[in-house]
Amino acid sequence: xxxxxxxxxxxxxxxxxxxxxAARMKFYIDVKRCIECGGCEVACKNENNxxxxxxxxxxxxxxxxxxxxxxxxxxCMHCSKAPCIAVCPVDALYHRPDGIVGLNKETCIGCGYxxxxxxxGAPQFPxxxxxxxxxxxxxxxxxxxxxxxxxxxxxxxxxxxxxxxEGKLPMCASVCATKALIAGDAEEVANVVRMRMASRGSxxxxxxxxxAYPR
Amino acid sequence: xxxxxxxxxxxGTSFNIPWYLFLGGLAGGTMTIGALVDLFLGGRERFxxxxxxxxxxxxxxxxxxxxxxxxxxxxxERGFAFPLFFTNYGSWLTLGGWxxxxxxxxxxxxxxxxxxxxxxxxxxxxxxxxxxLGLVMSLYTGLLLSATWLMPADRxxxxxxxxxxxxxxxxxxxLSTGLAACGLSMLVWSRVRxxxxxPGADGRMGVxxxxxxxxxxxxxxxxWIYVFVTSLAAVxxxxxxxxxx
Numbered sequence: 001x002x003x004x005x006x007x008x009x010x011x012x013x014x015x016x017x018x019x020x021x022a023a024r025m026k027f028y029i030d031v032k033r034c035i036e037c038g039g040c041e042v043a044c045k046n047e048n049n050x051x052x053x054x055x056x057x058x059x060x061x062x063x064x065x066x067x068x069x070x071x072x073x074x075x076c077m078h079c080s081k082a083p084c085i086a087v088c089p090v091d092a093l094y095h096r097p098d099g100i101v102g103l104n105k106e107t108c109i110g111c112g113y114x115x116x117x118x119x120x121g122a123p124q125f126p127x128x129x130x131x132x133x134x135x136x137x138x139x140x141x142x143x144x145x146x147x148x149x150x151x152x153x154x155x156x157x158x159x160x161x162x163x164x165x166e167g168k169l170p171m172c173a174s175v176c177a178t179k180a181l182i183a184g185d186a187e188e189v190a191n192v193v194r195m196r197m198a199s200r201g202s203x204x205x206x207x208x209x210x211x212a213y214p215r
Numbered sequence: 216x217x218x219x220x221x222x223x224x225x226x227g228t229s230f231n232i233p234w235y236l237f238l239g240g241l242a243g244g245t246m247t248i249g250a251l252v253d254l255f256l257g258g259r260e261r262f263x264x265x266x267x268x269x270x271x272x273x274x275x276x277x278x279x280x281x282x283x284x285x286x287x288x289x290x291x292e293r294g295f296a297f298p299l300f301f302t303n304y305g306s307w308l309t310l311g312g313w314x315x316x317x318x319x320x321x322x323x324x325x326x327x328x329x330x331x332x333x334x335x336x337x338x339x340x341x342x343x344x345x346x347x348l349g350l351v352m353s354l355y356t357g358l359l360l361s362a363t364w365l366m367p368a369d370r371x372x373x374x375x376x377x378x379x380x381x382x383x384x385x386x387x388x389x390l391s392t393g394l395a396a397c398g399l400s401m402l403v404w405s406r407v408r409x410x411x412x413x414p415g416a417d418g419r420m421g422v423x424x425x426x427x428x429x430x431x432x433x434x435x436x437x438x439w440i441y442v443f444v445t446s447l448a449a450v451x452x453x454x455x456x457x458x459x460x
Contacts, residue, residue, distance in 0.1 A: 060221060061262015074221060087362065089301045089308035090293070109300065110224045113308050116363040121221030121373065125289070135289020 023185040024099040025142060025164075028171070028193055029072050030201075036061060036071040040181055044075075047143065047171040048160025051126045056140040057172050060067035071209035073181050075172060076101060076122035076140035084123060085152035092137070098164075099186070100142045105158050109134040142183075143170040220372045225398030231287035236356050236385075237392075238280030239315070243352030244389030245273045245396055246322055248428075250342035250349065250414040257335070257342075266376060266420040268400045269393065270329045273322040276396075281319055306358035318352045353389030355383030374450065387439060391432040 044050060045059050057075035077097035078101045085101065092107040093114060104201045114123040114137060117189035119122045122139045145162030155162060161168060182189055247408040249269020264301050285294040297316065301309040325341045327333075361378030364371040371377050401421045 060218070060219075083363070087303075087306045087308065089297075089303050089306045089312065091248045091303045107300070108289070109293040111287075111294075111308060113363075114307070115223055115225050116360075116372075118222075119220045127223050137289075165427045 026186040026189050028189045030180045031070050031072050034071040035176040035178055040073050041176050043171045043175040054124045054126050054138055076118050077120050081142050083117035087113045087117040099146050104147050105136045110135040219415045230439045235280045235284040238276045240353040240385055240389035241392045242276035244393030245269045246345045246349030246391045250345035253342045258292040261420045264363050264401055267329050268397045272396050274326045277319050277322050307362045311355050313356050313360055314351055318348050354386040357385040374447055387436040391429055394425050394429040396420040398422050
C-alpha cells in the first residue's frame with residue numbers, strides 16, 4: 001500500500017467558487033490513532049485552569065483490555081443540532097457564528113438539564129464555588145473563552161483560555177501526539193479524514209499501524 | 216453495538232429531584248381527585264370531607280416540592296424569578312416552570328376557598344381549572360425526562376424514560392397516591408375528632424370510597440407497568456424495533 005497513489009477529491013473551504021464562507025469549527029477523533037495517552041486532558045486542564053474533578057475532555061475506552069480495544073477522546077462535540085441548546089431553559093448555551101457552542105455562566109442556573117440531554121457527557125458541574133460562579137455548568141469551550149471581553153481577567157477566570165481569538169486551535173488538538181484529535185474548520189478536517197480513509201482502504205489491510213499513517 | 220451514553224454525575228446523594236417528582240405528582244393527583252369530587256359529588260354532604268381533605272393536602276405537597284425543586288438549582292434565586300429568565304419555550308423545563316407557577320397559586324386559592332368557606336360557584340371555577348392543571352402537573356415531568364432524547368437515534372437514552380409510557384405512568388401514580396393521601400388523611404382526621412369527643416359526620420364513607428378508587432387506580436397502573444416492561448423486554452431481546460416505527 002505504500003506506493004499506492006491516492007487520489008482524493010479535496011473540497012475547498014470556500015466552496016467551488018471560492019467565495020468567502022464562515023468557518024464551521026469541529027473536532028474529529030480518529031479512533032484508529034488514539035492511544036489513550038491522556039495528553040489532551042492534561043493540556044486542557046493546564047491551559048484553562050479547569051477545577052479539580054472536571055475533565056472538559058477525557059478519553060473513553062471501550063472493550064478495555066480485550067481484542068478490539070478502542071479509545072476515543074471526548075470533548076464537547078459542538079453539535080450542529082445541539083441537544084443542550086435545545087433544552088436549556090434560560091438560553092445559557094448558544095451557537096457562535098463559527099459553530100462553536102458557547103456557554104454563558106452568568107445566565108446558567110445550574111439545573112442540569114443539559115447534562116441529561118448531552119450524549120457525550122460534556123456538561124459538568126464543579127463542586128463548591130470554583131471559577132467564582134457557584135453551581136453552574138462548565139464545559140469545553142473549544143478554547144474560545146466566553147461571552148466576556150476577549151483576553152479579559154474575568155473571561156480567563158470563568159472560562160479559561162481564548163486561543164481561538166488568538167488565531168490558534170484548541171490546546172487538546174494542538175498537543176495530540178498521534179494527531180488522533182484534529183480540530184479546525186469542518187471542510188479542512190473532512191479533507192484530512194478523507195485522505196486518511198482513502199489511504200487506509202478497506203478490508204483486511206485497513207487496520208494496522210502502517211495504515212494509520214499514510215505515506 | 217449498544218449506543219453508549221456518557222453522563223456525568225451532578226447530584227450525588229442529593230434527593231431534591233426525586234422528592235420533587237413524588238411531591239409534584241402527589242399534589243397534581245390530589246388536586247385532580249379533589250376537583251373531580253367537588254365538581255361531580257360535592258353537592259352531597261358526605262363527599263365534602265373528601266374534597267376538603269384533597270384541597271388541604273395539595274398545599275404542603277406543592278410548597279415542599281417547589282422548595283425542593285428550587286433548591287436543587289445552582290442559582291435558586293433565578294428559579295424563583297423564572298418568568299424573567301426562562302426564555303426558551305422549546306424546553307420542557309420552561310413549560311414546567313409555568314405549570315408549577317400556575318398550579319401552586321391555584322392550589323393555594325382552592326384550599327383557601329375551602330378554609331374560608333367561599334361560595335360553591337367560586338370553588339367550582341377553581342376546581343374546573345384544577346382538573347386539567349393537576350393532570351398536567353403530574354405528567355409533565357414524564358415528558359420532561361423523555362425530552363432528553365433529541366437526536367435521531369434509535370431509542371431513548373434511558374429506555375425507561377420512554378415518552379410513550381412514562382407520562383401516563385406518572386399521571387396514574389399521581390392519582391393513586393392522591394387517593395391514598397385523601398383516604399389516609401380522612402381516616403386520621405375522623406379518629407382525631409372522635410378522640411376529641413366531637414360528634415362529627417362519619418368519615419368512613421369517604422375513606423372507603425378513597426381506598427376502593429385507589430385499588431382500581433393501582434390495578435390500572437400495574438397493567439400499564441406490565442405493558443411498559445413488556446415493550447422494554449421486547450426491545451432488549453431485539454424482537455421489535457426500538458421506537459416502534
